[in-house]
Amino acid sequence: MFAPRASVLSRCCRGTRAPRGRYIHNLPSSSQSKFLKVSEEVRDAVATGKPVVALETTIYTHGFPYPDNIALASLLESVVRANGGVPATIGVLGGIARVGMSAEEIMELASTAEKKTALKVSRRDLGYICGMGLAGKPIHGGTTISGTMILSQLAGIKIFGTGGLGGVHRGGEYSMDISADLTELGRTPVTVISSGCKSFLDIPRTLEYLETEGVCVGTFADGREGSVDFPAFFTRDSGFRSPRVIQNEAEAAAIVYAQSKLPVTSGIHFANPVPLEASVPKAEMDAVIEEAVRLADVEGYHGSDNTPFVLAKIKELSGGKSVIANRALIESNVERATRVAVELAKLEELDRGGAAQHMPAFPNSSRSDRIPPAQPKPEPISEAPKEPKEVVSKAGNADVVVAGSLAIDLSCDYTPFSDESVQVTPVPHTSNPAVIGQSLGGVGHNVALAASYVGSDVLFCSVVADDLSGRAAIASLENEGLSTAGIQVLPPTSGTRTAQYIAINDAKKDLLVAMADMGIVELPEKQLDFDGFWEPLLQKTKPKWVVVDANWRPEVLAKWTTLAKNHGARVAFEPVSTAKSRRLFAHDGVSPVIGPAQTVPNHAISLACPNRLELAAMYTAARETLVFDSPGWWGVIDAMGMSQSGSRERLVYLTSAALVDEGLPQQSIQLLPFIPCIVTKLGEAGALLTQLLPPGDSRLTDPDYTPYIIARASASPDVSFGGVYMRLFPPAAKLSPEDVVSVNGAGDTLLGVLVAGLAKNDSAMRIEDILSVAQEASRRTLANAGGVSKELVGLRGSLGL
Numbered sequence: 158m159f160a161p162r163a164s165v166l167s168r169c170c171r172g173t174r175a176p177r178g179r180y181i182h183n184l185p186s187s188s189q190s191k192f193l194k195v196s197e198e199v200r201d202a203v204a205t206g207k208p209v210v211a212l213e214t215t216i217y218t219h220g221f222p223y224p225d226n227i228a229l230a231s232l233l234e235s236v237v238r239a240n241g242g243v244p245a246t247i248g249v250l251g252g253i254a255r256v257g258m259s260a261e262e263i264m265e266l267a268s269t270a271e272k273k274t275a276l277k278v279s280r281r282d283l284g285y286i287c288g289m290g291l292a293g294k295p296i297h298g299g300t301t302i303s304g305t306m307i308l309s310q311l312a313g314i315k316i317f318g319t320g321g322l323g324g325v326h327r328g329g330e331y332s333m334d335i336s337a338d339l340t341e342l343g344r345t346p347v348t349v350i351s352s353g354c355k356s357f358l359d360i361p362r363t364l365e366y367l368e369t370e371g372v373c374v375g376t377f378a379d380g381r382e383g384s385v386d387f388p389a390f391f392t393r394d395s396g397f398r399s400p401r402v403i404q405n406e407a408e409a410a411a412i413v414y415a416q417s418k419l420p421v422t423s424g425i426h427f428a429n430p431v432p433l434e435a436s437v438p439k440a441e442m443d444a445v446i447e448e449a450v451r452l453a454d455v456e457g458y459h460g461s462d463n464t465p466f467v468l469a470k471i472k473e474l475s476g477g478k479s480v481i482a483n484r485a486l487i488e489s490n491v492e493r494a495t496r497v498a499v500e501l502a503k504l505e506e507l508d509r510g511g512a513a514q515h516m517p518a519f520p521n522s523s524r525s526d527r528i529p530p531a532q533p534k535p536e537p538i539s540e541a542p543k544e545p546k547e548v549v550s551k552a553g554n555a556d557v558v559v560a561g562s563l564a565i566d567l568s569c570d571y572t573p574f575s576d577e578s579v580q581v582t583p584v585p586h587t588s589n590p591a592v593i594g595q596s597l598g599g600v601g602h603n604v605a606l607a608a609s610y611v612g613s614d615v616l617f618c619s620v621v622a623d624d625l626s627g628r629a630a631i632a633s634l635e636n637e638g639l640s641t642a643g644i645q646v647l648p649p650t651s652g653t654r655t656a657q658y659i660a661i662n663d664a665k666k667d668l669l670v671a672m673a674d675m676g677i678v679e680l681p682e683k684q685l686d687f688d689g690f691w692e693p694l695l696q697k698t699k700p701k702w703v704v705v706d707a708n709w710r711p712e713v714l715a716k717w718t719t720l721a722k723n724h725g726a727r728v729a730f731e732p733v734s735t736a737k738s739r740r741l742f743a744h745d746g747v748s749p750v751i752g753p754a755q756t757v758p759n760h761a762i763s764l765a766c767p768n769r770l771e772l773a774a775m776y777t778a779a780r781e782t783l784v785f786d787s788p789g790w791w792g793v794i795d796a797m798g799m800s801q802s803g804s805r806e807r808l809v810y811l812t813s814a815a816l817v818d819e820g821l822p823q824q825s826i827q828l829l830p831f832i833p834c835i836v837t838k839l840g841e842a843g844a845l846l847t848q849l850l851p852p853g854d855s856r857l858t859d860p861d862y863t864p865y866i867i868a869r870a871s872a873s874p875d876v877s878f879g880g881v882y883m884r885l886f887p888p889a890a891k892l893s894p895e896d897v898v899s900v901n902g903a904g905d906t907l908l909g910v911l912v913a914g915l916a917k918n919d920s921a922m923r924i925e926d927i928l929s930v931a932q933e934a935s936r937r938t939l940a941n942a943g944g945v946s947k948e949l950v951g952l953r954g955s956l957g958l
Contacts, residue, residue, distance in 0.1 A: 196257025201736035208498035214248035218299030249298035252290010318494025324354035324363035343370025375401035410500035435485035561601015561706035607909025618643035626655035753787030793830035
């Protein structure tokens with residue numbers, strides 16, 4: 158049988174994603190550094206106000222042995238996700254600091270624990286390790302609390318869950334052996350949640366030092382009344398009273414929120430006692446620690462070598478009880494940290510007026526956390542919000558309904574004065590001459606426009622506000638020939654704004670910074686009129702396909718797929734970005750779009766069109782939500798009858814060794830039970846089609862298709878498919894860099910043309926016949942400066958439209 162779990166960590170995507178004209182995230186300018194890379198998921202979460210929890214990596218490089226450390230890393234990230242947060246594992250790979258490491262990156266870093274080749278990275282080491290990488294001597298590093306705090310702040314992360322805090326070593330008044338964690342807490346505004354400092358340290362002097370540094374220190378009461386002890390890592394009590402007592406996560410979040418608004422630039426430490434069932438009795442642990450400290454002194458272990466030696470001795474002398482306590486407290490701390498982050502996100506949501514601000518998604522771009530100043534109330538849109546009956550009467554039949562984002566795109570190209578011709582970038586803090594262009598954007602809009610250009614009858618469904626930008630969007634849609642019947646207009650009382658995206662380019666037209674306000678697409682379902690507005694439209698138009706893009710929040714995505722299924726339409730999914738592609742399997746407090754029971758033939762999504770990174774993200778999200786453990790999934794996988802022996806050679810023959818090493822064919826196969834047709838966009842490598850063929854499909858017996866059939870299902874009434882079809886399609890043409898005018902909308906064009914062809918030629922043309930036309934359409938958009946190319950009209954004949 159095909160081994161579905163073989164590539165859990167080792168097959169994550171290694172490729173570099175090409176820019177797609179998506180929406181960038183809201184990170185400080187320092188994130189543009191060649192020495193700091195922040196994952197798209199973390200950028201998206203920070204920008205949209207989701208709870209993010211930082212996780213350090215010295216526990217993997219210097220704490221737990223390999224491969225136990227990999228299992229621990231997976232567990233801690235799962236704990237964050239299960240409690241409603243986004244994990245951001247932080248470490249250094251090859252001299253580049255990473256915030257939000259992939260599973261493969263974590264495995265690579267954790268594997269250094271075998272040979273102890275990784276550096277322990279504190280504040281003092283960041284410049285060294287990054288500089289050595291620049292000098293051609295790349296080094297891996299696990300970040301300590303100090304190092305993790307700095308990188309967390311640079312990425313905009315405020316909450317950090319870890320095991321134990323460093324402190325003042327015994328005899329520190331003479332040796333000055335004081336952990337950098339304490340001074341970092343005094344100057345970096347990140348909240349650290351741990352089980353106190355390690356119990357072999359000088360706890361009272363540690364607390365004194367933190368007070369001197371101006372650090373707020375509190376301990377979670379865990380139901381206890383009155384004053385409580387500051388915990389001693391392996392034990393819940395240290396014999397020293399905690400400076401402050403915190404009752405619950407809501408109180409902790411309120412403290413973090415208030416301190417950020419004052420503002421106070423020091424950090425906060427919340428101590429979370431080790432769970433009661435894993436706590437070692439204080440008297441027993443005190444005796445173990447005294448002996449471990451004595452041995453360290455006798456054998457001459459001091460400075461940074463002291464802590465690893467003492468911890469090893471404590472493990473030995475306690476008979477392994479310290480390890481059990483260590484595991485339990487780390488998991489408990491990360492869970493507590495996530496709950497604090499969730500409560501903090503609720504408080505910060507009020508600052509945004511209840512609408513999350515989604516920033517555009519180009520890798521390695523900067524961000525601004527500032528909310529634009531209030532604008533004068535605009536004139537009402539001349540075309541007032543439509544009544545449902547009026548909308549339905551104007552709508553005709555539609556082959557394709559596209560439900561997705563619509564935004565006003567502004568492109569500001571800096572044009573220096575003639576006497577400033579050497580000036581490439583705009584001058585900050587003043588006005589600059591520029592050429593400003595305005596156009597319609599948004600993923601859903603691009604897909605709808607591409608389908609319309611090749612002759613499909615399209616109904617575009619999106620949402621705008623009753624403001625000037627909304628008026629401009631509606632007028633532009635009409636100029637493009639797209640119907641506005643599916644556009645909901647929200648009244649001024651909703652407090653929303655039409656989505657906008659602003660790109661500031663230098664004189665060479667390279668992006669400097671971009672800003673976006675996409676909160677309107679992130680609205681919850683209750684603020685959108687599905688039953689009174691969009692449901693009657695689908696009932697009237699009777700589409701064959703409904704395309705949804707992942708800009709909608711998960712509950713809205715689920716509503717669209719349910720609505721499409723109720724009206725007999727198939728659903729195509731555009732993932733938008735790596736972070737948002739995960740929304741197919743996200744719960745968001747409601748039923749996910751794809752759950753364990755939604756395998757073929759009861760699938761919610763019929764076609765998905767990810768790029769290589771989005772495919773990897775979808776696969777990872779499915780694995781993390783445990784849908785790969787469902788009986789329905791196993792039933793489909795078993796019916797494929799794919800053996801592990803020889804499967805690699807077969808996949809390499811059909812695709813390439815590089816793609817198989819990247820894990821893309823394997824990931825697409827494992828997603829087929831939920832999405833029976835996946836077209837993965839591979840850029841210069843073309844496109845990979847992976848599909849479940851229905852029983853009796855002629856391709857199963859056609860000799861010309863034999864090389865592409867990698868599995869045939871047994872003829873059984875319980876099996877809903879006939880076989881697995883995989884084929885790599887080369888690109889339509891090789892484009893040189895100078896031929897690529899704009900990457901905006903190329904991927905959206907491919908999906909729009911695919912769905913248009915499938916809707917019009919439901920039985921006459923197969924997807925592989927349409928795919929080559931869609932690739933050519935994508936090429937034309939790449940060579941067009943204005944987004945989706947009008948030259949797509951010339952492809953109608955190729956699709957029989």
